[in-house]
Amino acid sequence: MTASNNDNSFSLRCFVWGDDPLKPFTVRVSPDLDVQEFLLEVKRTYESLRDDKLAHVTLYRIEAAREELANLDAPSRGSPNKLAFMDPLRVYWPEPQEISWDRVQVLVQADIIRTCVPSSTVHTEKRELNNPTEDDQNRELIERFRKSRASYCNALTRCSASAAAKPNEFLRQQQGQNYMLNGRPRQHTGPPLVLYHPVFGNFLSNLQSSDPLCPQFYEHIFGYLWDSQKVYEDEVENGQASDRDASGLEQLLGKLLKSGVAPDAVATASDGGYCLIVEMKNEIGTGGSDPSIQAAQSYSRVWQTSRLLDRCCCPTILIAIAGPWMCILGAVFLDRPVIQPLTDYLWVGINPSKPQEIHYVARVFHCILEARRELETYYDDLTSKDINNFPAQPFIFPHPTHFIDGNGQQVKFTYVMPLDIPSPDVVSQLKRSESQITPNKPIYVAKLRNSGLPIVVKFVESYNSDAHRLLAREGLAPALLYDGTAHANDQLGPNHHMIVMEHVNGVDLGHYVGPILPPCVSANIEHALSLLHDADIVFGDLRPPNIMLVKDGDGTITGAKLIDFDWCGKHRVGR
Template identity: 55%
Template structure:
């Protein structure tokens, strides 16, 4: 029979947005109920349970939906009847009317709106998102007010910096390791481009010649940093180095803001594309120039008119004598600072005469980054500030579908609670071992009806072959985009984006059910069998990586495996070095950091999954 659409409205949904569900006259009401629940889950931030359906014919206007009253229970559609029993002439169904009133319990997804009571009224998804962004903006301002009280030079002093990092106003610069933020390459393309360009073999001789000339200034010995104007020109590293850098990087400006007077900046439309701090030699000046650059970064940006429009991507240049390190910084709830290079010897080295090419390439990457950020800040400065917000989410907002067209999406929330709380990006176990958290987000596809939710994941490695094998059999979410297959679209040399369908359910690790249907164990068994037949070890078969799939009646209908980061060939792949061996995780014998992965490990881990649960 010909398909047609019925518009549905959930009673108590104060977004007042009806949604269409495609059906046919020969479909029974029971399966129509399942379709309605699935469609609602795709277009909203909550799920619905215990559905009761009523046939109506009412206006889809907000004012009419706001005043609708639930029909008597005896008018509820019967599950065993067919759609055709209630809609005998589909061609007469009007597209601008609501045809089904849904009475249900609205259950919020905890990642989005945990405060909404079961069955209670639910804030609009857009309002939830806007409130989240406003809270994020307030947190940034509050951090600046608290952390910027000392000047940058004073705050960078070792004792003061220790005190800051031990308090609540720490920076995420990896000092100590637990204060490491998420990869900055995810928040602006300039950093991934910098790292990719650093690996490029293409390089011209012109800049190399200029850098070679600079080596003389870099390697020279200078008097202590001047405390007065009595020091003659050429006797201080600061002006000598800055003047020499002008020839191939452009003019580095000396600016002074409240609490900050860096040794040089590139500034465009009140946006800082680079901040430089230098010390005469290693150990002089009382602070690490990379830390002082981070402190100056904070104090410069908190006064910028662009602060509330972006994540403030900036290149930091730290110089101590003839040594230099390039870092990148972004500002989420607090600054995240990460090195893009090691500390480099910027001078001639007879033992490594070809090293000049790498040093020149570093300077070229700084130059290209400065140009890239100049375009970026010029563009956002020209836009209406009311249309811009600093985003707590990564910058990728689209992917290329298999058919070749671009698919845009909008982030809704972090699925992993720690993904947005960068201060906890590294988790510490009881033994002080630290492991990286995952970066997994819930998003909504744009310009697609009905609204569809997807999961966005950022990884360093991913076994799309394993994912695809299971997805084909319905034992993993459908893989919509595999960034590892598109090297030209990677987020720098070491990070990729994965997009998959959103599955209605809960992972086994968060389920309180001590009794599970037999199909859960059967699906896990079948998934492992498929992988092992392909000589693939899953590797990380713990309860958080087993998704319990729920049907329209909210009952568990099976299981899917998620998280294919570790999957590798039997006796070829190795477990990650940061594998958590101490945080109450029971691993199969032989599972250790860096050890070979074996199929038998999966089989043992499968038994551990259900040791405290009963399959019936």
Template identity: 50%
Template sequence: MPKHFRVQQSGPTYISIGLPAERTGLPIVLHHPVFGRFLTRLRSNDPIEPDVYLRTRKHFLVSQDLYEHENNNSQARDEVTRTSLGGLLGDVLQKITVYGVQADGVITGWDATPLMIMEMKNEIGTGSSDPSIQAAQSYTRYWSSAGTRHWLNWCCCPSILIAIAGPWMCVLGAIFLKRPVIQPLTHFLWIGNDPTRPSELGYIARVFDCLFRARVELEDYYRTSSPPTSGQNPARPFPYLAHYLDSMGQRVDFTYRKILCPNNPEKQIFLAETVDAEKPKYIVVKFVQKYNANAQKLLAESKLAPELLYDGTAHPEEQPGPEHAMIIMDFVQGVDLQEWSISSPLSRSAFKDVDTAVKLLHSHNFVFGDLREPNVMILQDSIGRATGRAMLIDFDWCGKRLEGRYPLKMNTTLGWHQDVGPGAVMDKQHDLHMLETLATI
């Protein structure tokens, strides 16, 4: 990693690219549909045009060719690769200089917006930088230029980045919020003939087909958008999904007010307000990989959990990505037990609610799983006084006894039952163990 990039990542102008790990942003699929659609299409088995396979096989020859020196890039590999790749992407990859920096290839759309940015190296380990880092820096410079300032004030400026190192290629998505957020959409892929995995041709061809469609989608997005010449868009920092269908099938629009866990990209939770001239109300919007709506509904009937207003896991075609679903629930006035316990103990009546909630879940063969202080809400009245009631929140982990499994990404140092661990089967005694811990607060 170049020294200047390490310096940049340790200062205020860092890029949220996951280097180091704490320099990570919220999932980009929340901010523009082009990324979620790319990932969904990549998982599809729908047929693609035969010509895509032919072009992909021809591109393999270009990708697998050898070049002697990195400084021959612009004269040899650059031109050949741009021409071949441009045919697959359906547009011309140009060389455009901004602030003295020229990416190896850029496809522009309406108003000179950079739809796709390509950076490449002759081979892995050659040159002075990782091409994915170079692509991220090129994205930052292009979108920071004076000519695109009005776009930067109005939207998240989505682009697709293509990083190439010899016969290897990675596709990344990029958005610009407070700072650039760059996240991979694929692994580094072998773009060449693979004798051991001949069927890989089908997958690589689908990657290029998805790139073609993403380019068209971004082109349409920028062409049909009309940002004002000045002023900020208050919705710009938030997810693009801003409505849901209620239990009666009626559309409910809402406006995001703030992010509730700004320093934790693992927690994609927002406070929002419904757009209702007569009776607006606060709601909580969260995005999850999986969710147990039935368990929350069960507790909500007994006022032991917030009312669930929308379960995105039941409507996968309406979600921001194949691994992200929108969950919406009532906002309840209160603080979580972790914050409450700093200055006050857990009351007997509040603990009784937690105990009742766990017993109710267990009676229906559910295991809550994540029974810790942050997932216990101490209810308060309008002036902040405790009501003596409590609710369980966050049903991401909740599963059926001996069927559900704990997430692979979990902190194992939080005093769990000895049988709890990443991927372990869930059982009721795990909840009872954590309930004993809560009883001591």
């Protein structure tokens, strides 16, 4: 592929990741064209050749033969090959005459919006809540959940927990369809555990408590610390170490049960339900696996056969121990297990350089004890209920189902479905497991129980409710119905809050497919930004997905509203 004799323009072959590998396409460019303009040309060229649209487009420089396209790995957002908007193309292709005509130079990562199929199949689009296909979508969601969970559970019979925790076997699992969501690798990270059961938020909040612990508890702590610092020669003695550790843990946490080959110890409620799961290694590196991964594998297998699996999200505290090191994790079982650390790996011993750490270690053990008691109560209550009274919908939604309105009244709601869940088509294009139904973001469509009014429920780490209310008063943002950041005693944990707002009849700009937008859209956006700037507020995440195009009853676009105030902040103050 060489430059034209008449000008300095040249051609770049482009390929949309996940698309048909036989259909790369060519875009004619000039060296001085910047990447932002090139991106628009890529979209225009692709959409002129297909009936589909591209959204959320990112470009990467590659060098790949056509036969390699089907097996390309997912590009990383932090990849050094990512094209920067302001750069001219000559930065990336300084010698156009050396470009190979039989290879692809640009990898396009984007959501492919299928416009040749009914819009009801595009789950990433934010539709009207009263769409006739809503019930079908909900049934599809439930069916996908059940199939995914069944597929995961069936795969567990392949090997034991200890074998599954070995690095090579764990890598095989995480590269396949039946991976767990434990953050290994990064794209296999699940939603925050605090959304699914209060025990995790309580654990994290209790860690920050300064309430004194009883002296007797400290006596047991010191005894356990001294034992944990002992050194054992090899894994042969690990049984002795496990027995010693279990004995010391029982003084702190209550009776633990030996569970055969895996896990090393468990604590259960009186009528079923796993409250604690413990995995122990003699030292870091002994046993050939990470005890936190083995604890996760044990969690999957003990719950697989539990009669409570279909009644709850199976919340459990995991304790991973390697010699004098310990990590506490939480786990829930959605369509697949979600495992997340609640603490770092802790030195469970005496440290002369940080003598005050003993108080934090003691606090961690006390939090485990409190979590065990909370889960025992939860599971005992769960098993006392008639199974016929359980909802038909699986436990795929967060546990909060009410908020306090401006009059101090409790308002109950029912979740309908995640707002940002990929459809099977989109999932396939992104090369994720087609069975995974975990939402990309913790944002949900719901309905008020008393009126059926549609609402949006989202869970955030931070939120600028002042900015939201400022624009809502002018009709430039959805009405804010509940601000969890203002309710210190009604939070999911120390780092998460619930936000409830009205549901907007429309579609976000990132998923808009249609004619040129009316002037009222840009006018509304400019007015909204002007109001925020006058209040010395910066809207830190102004992107197409955060601009809602408002539609009237006939589907005509009548304006725009800003959403997502997570990154709003005072100028020179917010971070």
